[in-house]
Amino acid sequence: MSLLSWLVPLALGMGLVGLIAFLWSMRSGQLEDLDGAAERVLLHEIDDAPLRDRNDRERTNVAETGSE
Template identity: 70%
Template sequence: MTVLLYLVPLALFLGLVGLFGFLWSLRNGQYEDLDGAALRVLDDTDVEGGRP
């Protein structure tokens, strides 16, 4: 039972760290252009020796 005294606060702390990380990423615009990354994968114009 004494292990719970360490694990419960640790779990709460890690959950808060994850929440703050998620909120930080929202605030800095990490999820603004979701379709752009999918289209950039298919674009090969910047690769030398690629198809014209």
């Protein structure tokens, strides 16, 4: 019985901390745009493309300019 007198307040305290964290995230706008992050993953932008090695960049530059 002594163990329950520690565990019940501990569980209630952890629940209260979780509730406070959730309410803080709601007020600070953390949960405003849930679909935007999912759609940004699918968008293809040149600036977000991974860096290529030097040989690939040189071949691309030659192909774009048409000269060697």
